[in-house]
Amino acid sequence: MERPGAEEPPRIDASLSLAAVALAEGRDGALDLIWERCARELYGLALWRTGSVADAEDAVQEVFLKLARSPKALLAAARPRAYLLTMAHRAAVDQLRRRRDRPPEDATLFLAAPLVDPTRTLDGEHASRLVQGLAPKQRTAVFLKLFAGLTFEEVGRVTGVPTFTAGSRYRLAIGRLRRQMGVGS
Amino acid sequence: MIPEDLFRGLEPPALPGSLRGRVLTLAREATPSPAPTLVDALWVNRRWRAAWTVLVLALVVGHASLSFEARLIRSPAAVAPAAPVMDLGLVDGSLPPTLARRLQNASPRPRRLRLID
Numbered sequence: 001m002e003r004p005g006a007e008e009p010p011r012i013d014a015s016l017s018l019a020a021v022a023l024a025e026g027r028d029g030a031l032d033l034i035w036e037r038c039a040r041e042l043y044g045l046a047l048w049r050t051g052s053v054a055d056a057e058d059a060v061q062e063v064f065l066k067l068a069r070s071p072k073a074l075l076a077a078a079r080p081r082a083y084l085l086t087m088a089h090r091a092a093v094d095q096l097r098r099r100r101d102r103p104p105e106d107a108t109l110f111l112a113a114p115l116v117d118p119t120r121t122l123d124g125e126h127a128s129r130l131v132q133g134l135a136p137k138q139r140t141a142v143f144l145k146l147f148a149g150l151t152f153e154e155v156g157r158v159t160g161v162p163t164f165t166a167g168s169r170y171r172l173a174i175g176r177l178r179r180q181m182g183v184g185s
Numbered sequence: 186m187i188p189e190d191l192f193r194g195l196e197p198p199a200l201p202g203s204l205r206g207r208v209l210t211l212a213r214e215a216t217p218s219p220a221p222t223l224v225d226a227l228w229v230n231r232r233w234r235a236a237w238t239v240l241v242l243a244l245v246v247g248h249a250s251l252s253f254e255a256r257l258i259r260s261p262a263a264v265a266p267a268a269p270v271m272d273l274g275l276v277d278g279s280l281p282p283t284l285a286r287r288l289q290n291a292s293p294r295p296r297r298l299r300l301i302d
Binding site: 031039040043048053060071112113124183 | 189191194195196197198199200204205207208209211212213215216
């Protein structure tokens with residue numbers, strides 16, 4: 001998954017719109033197209049929201065099952081990417097509700113370092129431990145803002161909270177991370 | 186340090202390898218089959234198929250019979266010839282008035298006759 005700005009959201013929405021048309025028409029390969037465009041992002045969101053690999057996988061599965069059962073729903077969405085992210089978020093929250101009686105998993109790898117980057121300040125495991133220390137709702141706001149590249153208004157729409165609340169969660173999370181990393185604001 | 190720098194060089198993990206196959210297989214199985222069209226419903230049902238066949242045959246027979254009748258109507262033997270416009274040559278008044286009147290009525294364009302008593 002690219003960092004924000006690597007592929008402009010309107011292009012992703014345009015390609016998802018084409019995939020939505022294909023899905024509504026029942027053409028083969030439409031779900032594969034949607035998978036290629038956004039599955040990793042949906043999985044990342046679900047992982048950061050639930051803190052569990054198993055729950056994130058189930059959430060992604062739930063999203064695609066819903067798409068398959070209601071093939072015209074995505075076509076009706078004005079912003080297909082935001083619609084899918086909202087579905088993934090809701091599925092993740094549902095997984096958390098079902099998991100209430102189950103103990104949480106051990107340390108989850110929230111971040112990975114695919115390339116050697118001399119400017120990187122943290123390794124993946126250390127960063128993951130810091131992220132795991134955040135409240136799930138704050139983690140979600142950080143993911144949607146930093147990795148999905150959404151605005152605070154869009155973060156609020158996906159998570160079902162006012163824009164101010166979304167921004168507040170993000171700022172609190174970033175402040176905590178900076179303190180833990182010992183960097184200035 | 187700006188927020189984006191906190192996680193520089195890091196990104197969320199890749200998808201688990203088996204997830205794609207499992208999810209897409211389940212999703213394809215969950216896809217509803219398309220609703221049969223009217224033509225499919227007619228073709229599958231034997232009674233509808235028989236009724237459709239009878240209807241088509243009736244239309245064909247009806248069309249053939251109407252075409253035959255139309256051809257009969259248009260043939261020269263069946264059409265009564267139009268009454269010719271006769272040049273009666275009655276100017277000299279050689280015909281009696283009664284016959285002249287009858288001939289005048291038979292003609293599509295009554296001609297003015299001059300009767301010489």
